[in-house]
Amino acid sequence: MTDTEIKKGLAGVVVDTTAISKVNPESNSLLYRGYPVQELAASQPFEAVAYLLWHGELPTAEQLASFEAMERSLRSLDPRTFALLDTIPSDAHPMDIVRTVVSQLGTFDETLHRPGGWTDRELDLGRSAYLFAQLPTVVAAVQRRRRGQEPIPPRDDLDYARNFLWMTFGELPSDAAVDVFRVSMVLYAEHSFNASTFTARVIASTTSDLYSAVVGAIGALKGPLHGGANEAVMHIFDEIGSADEVGAWLDRALAEKRKIMGFGHRVYKHGDSRVPTMDRALRVLLDESGDTGLAGLYETLEREFVARKGIYPNLDYPSGPAYRLLGFDTEIFTPLFIAARVTGWTAHVMEQAASNALIRPLSAYDGVDERHVPGA
Ligand SMILES: CC(=O)SCCNC(=O)CCNC(=O)[C@H](O)C(C)(C)COP(=O)(O)OP(=O)(O)OC[C@H]1O[C@@H](n2cnc3c(N)ncnc32)[C@H](O)[C@@H]1OP(=O)(O)O
């Protein structure tokens, strides 16, 4: 061992600068390119937020129209993607399926077939738009396949949020419900150096390509300590059953030292900046559905856990029940997070490339002392 101070999990370590988002735990705020996320969630289509993250400015009306037209033109899946989906076990986890498809999309990109141009910004903007447009079609197809349903082709008369829901369910919910979905996408889009974004930046730092960075980021997002928590929240709800059971369930879970999914955060210690906005959005769906059982469970678990531990919900806590009320399978919740976060990941890949240094920290060795192979 050396005397070097080890920051396990890189907690509190500042590894680089970023101009993409600012997470401020003191003021409980989150800015995308300087704009409070709440203002973006209240006013912007998700397409405009993607554009903002990549370009640094909100689009003009003309820029938005041209970006939307491009996005709509890139939505259809290649027949080879359907063929790939047919080879994957139908009960494979949707995160693994989406990760595999993104990997395949990288192989379709002929600009990557030879070294050179792997980190070109103009090409990366095109690749980012392509993934942004393809992921809803992929996730919707994966959701439908789980239910034994045929995929529904994209509709270029619908915006991102409406088209996503249309391709998944073959019908559109109320405008209020569509808006809840749009808000969730905006809130999930970006969050500085979280584990999956950092993974993407590590991969980009080797001057590898953007698809490889996104595939790695998906792997990091899958874990329940990170993005997988929105799925895990609903497993916990299903395990508890009803509000009446919360107290006894929580006592048992805490005695067993279980982590309660959807609570806690590495950076925010007084609550997640995005939760009030997502909580209001969830309440729209709870009111629409009249599901008092789910509302009671959601409120009681939060109240009882905060009272016992003083640890607050993160974004995954209200998002889980919101996605259930929108009609998605629990295992599709984290793929929805992928579709949103691909905007932030790719913005970070381009930022890393623009000012690159190979990311390669040190470790302190604590294994056995030097020894020798007998007879060598
Ligand atoms: C979009 C996102 O990725 S947000 C995060 C989503 N993840 C989750 O919701 C999973 C549940 N939460 C957690 O596991 C943690 O809060 C994390 C991983 C998110 C952040 O954790 P860290 O900053 O590493 O803190 P750490 O896990 O060390 O927790 C500190 C203490 O609070 C406790 N704690 C933190 N979160 C929780 C929780 N959800 N349930 C129970 N105890 C918790 C820990 O057990 C630990 O207690 P101890 O000091 O007595 O050992």
Ligand SMILES: O=C([O-])CC(=O)C(=O)O
């Ligand atoms: O910032 C983090 O560590 C996790 C998180 O909330 C996110 O990625 O949205």
